[in-house]
Amino acid sequence: MPTTPQRPRLRGRLAAGAAVLATVAGVALTATAPPAGADSGRPHRPSRTVDVQLLSFNDFHGNLEPPQGSSGTVQQRQADGSEKTVPAGGVEYLAQSLRTARKGHPYSVTAAAGDVIGASPLLSGLFHDEPTIEAMNRLGLDVTSVGNHEFDEGRAELTRMQRGGCHPKDGCYERGRTFKGAAFPYLAANVTDDKTGKPILKPYTVWQRNGVRIGFIGVTLKGTPDIVNADGVKGLTFHDEVATIDKYAKVLDRQGVKAIVALIHEGGMPASTSYNDDCDSPGPGAGISGPIVNIAKRVSPKVDALVTGHTHQSYTCTVPDPAGHPRTVTSAASYGRLYTDTTLTYDRRTHDIVRTAVHGPHAVNHVVDRTQPKAPDLTSLIARWDKLAAPIANKPVGYVSADINGRGAGTPEEPLGDLIADAQQEATAAPDKGGAQLALMNPGGIRSDLAYKASGKEGDGVVTYAEAFTVQPFTNMVHVVDLTGAHLLAALQQQVSGPNEASPKILQVSKGLSYTLDMTKAGAARVVTDTVRLNGAPVDPAKTYRVAMNEFLAGGGDGFPALKQGTNKHVGPSDLDALTTYLTAHSTPSTPLSPPKADRITVVK
Numbered sequence: 001m002p003t004t005p006q007r008p009r010l011r012g013r014l015a016a017g018a019a020v021l022a023t024v025a026g027v028a029l030t031a032t033a034p035p036a037g038a039d040s041g042r043p044h045r046p047s048r049t050v051d052v053q054l055l056s057f058n059d060f061h062g063n064l065e066p067p068q069g070s071s072g073t074v075q076q077r078q079a080d081g082s083e084k085t086v087p088a089g090g091v092e093y094l095a096q097s098l099r100t101a102r103k104g105h106p107y108s109v110t111a112a113a114g115d116v117i118g119a120s121p122l123l124s125g126l127f128h129d130e131p132t133i134e135a136m137n138r139l140g141l142d143v144t145s146v147g148n149h150e151f152d153e154g155r156a157e158l159t160r161m162q163r164g165g166c167h168p169k170d171g172c173y174e175r176g177r178t179f180k181g182a183a184f185p186y187l188a189a190n191v192t193d194d195k196t197g198k199p200i201l202k203p204y205t206v207w208q209r210n211g212v213r214i215g216f217i218g219v220t221l222k223g224t225p226d227i228v229n230a231d232g233v234k235g236l237t238f239h240d241e242v243a244t245i246d247k248y249a250k251v252l253d254r255q256g257v258k259a260i261v262a263l264i265h266e267g268g269m270p271a272s273t274s275y276n277d278d279c280d281s282p283g284p285g286a287g288i289s290g291p292i293v294n295i296a297k298r299v300s301p302k303v304d305a306l307v308t309g310h311t312h313q314s315y316t317c318t319v320p321d322p323a324g325h326p327r328t329v330t331s332a333a334s335y336g337r338l339y340t341d342t343t344l345t346y347d348r349r350t351h352d353i354v355r356t357a358v359h360g361p362h363a364v365n366h367v368v369d370r371t372q373p374k375a376p377d378l379t380s381l382i383a384r385w386d387k388l389a390a391p392i393a394n395k396p397v398g399y400v401s402a403d404i405n406g407r408g409a410g411t412p413e414e415p416l417g418d419l420i421a422d423a424q425q426e427a428t429a430a431p432d433k434g435g436a437q438l439a440l441m442n443p444g445g446i447r448s449d450l451a452y453k454a455s456g457k458e459g460d461g462v463v464t465y466a467e468a469f470t471v472q473p474f475t476n477m478v479h480v481v482d483l484t485g486a487h488l489l490a491a492l493q494q495q496v497s498g499p500n501e502a503s504p505k506i507l508q509v510s511k512g513l514s515y516t517l518d519m520t521k522a523g524a525a526r527v528v529t530d531t532v533r534l535n536g537a538p539v540d541p542a543k544t545y546r547v548a549m550n551e552f553l554a555g556g557g558d559g560f561p562a563l564k565q566g567t568n569k570h571v572g573p574s575d576l577d578a579l580t581t582y583l584t585a586h587s588t589p590s591t592p593l594s595p596p597k598a599d600r601i602t603v604v605k
Contacts, residue, residue, distance in 0.1 A: 070408025073337075121470040149228070186201050261305045284317070339368060420508060447472070465580065514601070
């Protein structure tokens, strides 16, 4: 396999714990070259401050190849106020972007805020995300927090991602090659083992170079157990983000590490969809809302910058800390489409980042542009794994007449969501297969669009197994359960109330189910219950219905406890098998499948 020089493994540059800190504490500061025109006869003292470049991204989700459809674009605000759609992403371009950005910056560190893996397209997901970890090693990732999707396959698999070794069931994928694991630490400060009470992975680490030391604390959102399968987090406790960060900020401070960055897999919603919009207009943090705002306002002033994720949004905001000092809060969208470049001015005398009312960290999001050259070593990595995946990945499973949008729909009801719900209902409709009368699909489980345009490996309109896998990568089993009409109505109300009120999670519904969603109202009242009908008949609270859904929803995931009340469970096929079977049954090259009309939910705004 062709290789290029790689950055040294992390253990030579990152250290955690008092013993390592004691070692580096005595390292002498390295003198910098005198400026042009300086008197070379005088002894030169190193500058009191040095700029440290912090490059960051989040929610990569194993997108080694450029993402399809809207998942592979960003919105760029133009000088006249209009927006331009720009193609972006792909690890070959991300690696090249980061390498270019590092040039001329002797102090540069690269960090991520979780969900580097999980919910990945087939090229990575088929191999349990080993290809993505290898790619992150090559592009020089220094440190990342865990995200909720790092727990998709459970704690043991996450540990394997860190330490290496072949998969316990599938083994090694190439003869003579053993997976080496991540050359960077995964940080999980707020995830503890119920038996020991200790973090399951390192809670923090310290990057150091020439006497400059920056501590990184990594946490995922406290609500992780609510959005992953229960088996993935069994025996683990997820603690409050702010309390955990403050705890380890004190630990680092006592060890003499004053410059601290928090990597938080929790995020917010910007007011604008443009990645380059001014989040601080008309004032600091005015253009962002959501959970991260409350976290940012409360985290200890000892922390100098927050790198965030989870919401797949792009923003570079300034939210004052509890002491009133400016502090950056950043997120680089998702799928490797953007990266953030933050300048941290490090004071050698105080060992801290300079943050005053008029001087704070500066952060800018940059597009991972596909017009630049590709990083050749990442191209070879993709080619190697692509060859292994090809027999499965390139198999046609269906045909579409146009784009069928899921994540890119931008509407509560997604055409692809309707298609997936229909597929699950049809797969389990027969009495001996569950007898499903309707199906529900969570929007977070729809990871992409089905694009009509050729990807370079297929013809226009062809849907390959790899594309279907990208849409439904979790391989959740479809469950069919008995639910009363009252439970069904409660589930619809839970889309827009309780934990989902601020950021609604609108369930995608199979054909035959219809209702009105009045977004001018608040909470559960948004669901107009007397409009909820199945095949034209009002849903009867006292009647029992057979409802199909993936096992995650059936367990009450995504804030739907009403769905956990199901009884008389029947386990059907996987969601991916249901989708591919439906596509094959309902389309041919001459009669491709058209996008559903997405007219089952009437939305009043």
